[in-house]
Amino acid sequence: MTTQSLAAVKAHFSHVIDEVASTHERVTVTRNGSPVAVILAVEDYESLMETLEILSDPRARSEIRQAETEMAGGEVYDEAQVRAALAARRR
Template sequence: MSIQSLAAVKAHFSQVIDEVAGTHERVTVTKNGSPVAVILAVEDYESLMETLEILSDPRAGTEIRRAEEEMAAGKVYGEAAVRAALAARRR
């Protein structure tokens, strides 16, 4: 993540946008030395929003914890079993 002043971002806005979109690096924009905004790629923003949505759902949190406990206990599935389960869902 880089930190740039508002003046620098304004002077090279198109370049900053291209860099953010191409590298997925965030840019923190400062005004009078204080951070005031962050520029990030749309894909990264959407990913953050999806993560927040999942984490705010208590049922999803419970399912994630249960899955982690099952993995820690060695209850895992191989590729063939996963493919078979997915194929069964499609029917």
């Protein structure tokens, strides 16, 4: 993440937007030396919102914890096993 003053961002706004969109690097914008905003790519924003939605769901958090426990216990599946399970669901 880079930090730029509001004046610098305003002077080179199009370039800043192009860089953020192409590199997914966030830019913290400061005014009088204090952070006031963050510029980030739309894809990154949408990903953050999706993550927040998932983490705000108690059931999803519980399922994630359960999956982590199972993985730590060695209960893992290779690609062929996952594909077979998905194919069985479609039948």
